Amino acid sequence: MVQSFTIKVKDILRRIPPGKVTTYGLVAAAAGDYRGARQVARILHSSSEKDKLPWHRVVNREGKISICSPEWNQIQRNLLEKEGIIFSKNDKIDFQKFLWNPAAVLFDV
DNA sequence: CTCGTGACTCCCG
């Protein structure tokens, strides 16, 4: 049963455990399209508020926040720090400790 | 229905 890309992405986002982060590309790849990173971002931006998705746990491939709005960028960082995620001096997240692999729960449904 | 844009990523020069 293959669900829509959007549904998968939302589903994956809801399964991100606290204190962990993932990347757009990872989620997209887990949803079936490694090139759908933009759609993941689009979905997040579009449905995060209405679907209560943990958008703040999603960062770019560098482990940094890619949001265009500086204020939301700050909010996301604040939320992540509250969950125990630590940012490096370069505002990067240590993937060795906080990276969560969406593919791990993909087939758990 | 069609067009435009986007919180990304990868490949090539």
Add this chain to the structure above:
DNA sequence: TCGGGAGCCACGA
């Protein structure tokens, strides 16, 4: 090593 360009799909108007 670093920079720029292209690709992809979904959602909103």
